[in-house]
Amino acid sequence: DIQMTQSPSTLSASAGDRVTITCRASHNIGNWLAWYQKKPGKAPKSLIYRASSLESGVPSRFSGSGSGTEFTLTISSLQPDDFATYYCQHFTGYPLTFGGGTKVEI
Amino acid sequence: EVQLVDSGGDLVQPGRSLRLSCTASGFTFGDFAMAWFRQAPGEGLGWVGVIGNRVYGGTTEYAASVKGRFTISRDDSQTTAYLQMNSLKTEDTAMYYCSRVRYDSRGYLEASDIWGQGTMVTVSS
Numbered sequence: 001d002i003q004m005t006q007s008p009s010t011l012s013a014s015a016g017d018r019v020t021i022t023c024r025a026s027h028n029i030g031n032w033l034a035w036y037q038k039k040p041g042k043a044p045k046s047l048i049y050r051a052s053s054l055e056s057g058v059p060s061r062f063s064g065s066g067s068g069t070e071f072t073l074t075i076s077s078l079q080p081d082d083f084a085t086y087y088c089q090h091f092t093g094y095p096l097t098f099g100g101g102t103k104v105e106i
Numbered sequence: 107e108v109q110l111v112d113s114g115g116d117l118v119q120p121g122r123s124l125r126l127s128c129t130a131s132g133f134t135f136g137d138f139a140m141a142w143f144r145q146a147p148g149e150g151l152g153w154v155g156v157i158g159n160r161v162y163g164g165t166t167e168y169a170a171s172v173k174g175r176f177t178i179s180r181d182d183s184q185t186t187a188y189l190q191m192n193s194l195k196t197e198d199t200a201m202y203y204c205s206r207v208r209y210d211s212r213g214y215l216e217a218s219d220i221w222g223q224g225t226m227v228t229v230s231s
């Protein structure tokens with residue numbers, strides 16, 4: 001199975017900050033990676049697919065990069081609505097595992 | 107409006123069964139795979155399994171922790187996906203979400219893009 005490791009697990013930031021979250025895969029997954037945002041009591045929201053493609057309707061302050069085993073999600077200027085937990089998920093073979101999540105808090 | 111509605115969550119005793127439903131609207135259901143995820147209290151997201159669409163054989167895949175106990179199915183005429191959960195364990199307690207999973211142009215799954223609101227399953231005696 002492919003293991004996905006996110007870092008940091010918690011990130012403290014302020015509105016306006018540039019934030020970067022890292023996701024590492026235990027094996028080469030090409031660019032088969034998606035990023036999601038999760039808030040308590042809410043359904044997950046899709047942000048990025050294929051490592052760097054922005055889902056429709058997602059603000060351009062979100063961006064993704066990377067390939068192979070190392071990936072990043074960047075929020076260029078953190079907005080109050082962005083305080084949430086972020087997850088990566090690979091789409092190369094089963095099981096389609098998630099990273100452990102990165103909580104972005106004030 | 108593109109929407110998924112999860113339902114069927116309940117409080118059940120260990121060893122019992124439960125069936126969750128995920129009803130879709132606003133898009134061509136048969137064009138997509140459907141997946142189930144869960145989030146236990148205080149934990150991260152976990153993948154439960156997926157069912158392909160008819161074009162790609164309607165095949166199913168499961169996480170090791172639920173294989174042999176859980177079954178995913180779909181009824182395209184009702185635009186609904188199901189998660190049949192048997193032999194439930196206390197560790198299956200979680201919020202369960204369904205999602206629509208998109209194929210790329212070559213038929214590979216590439217991302218979940220629409221999610222249901224979730225339905226809570228509590229397994230306890």
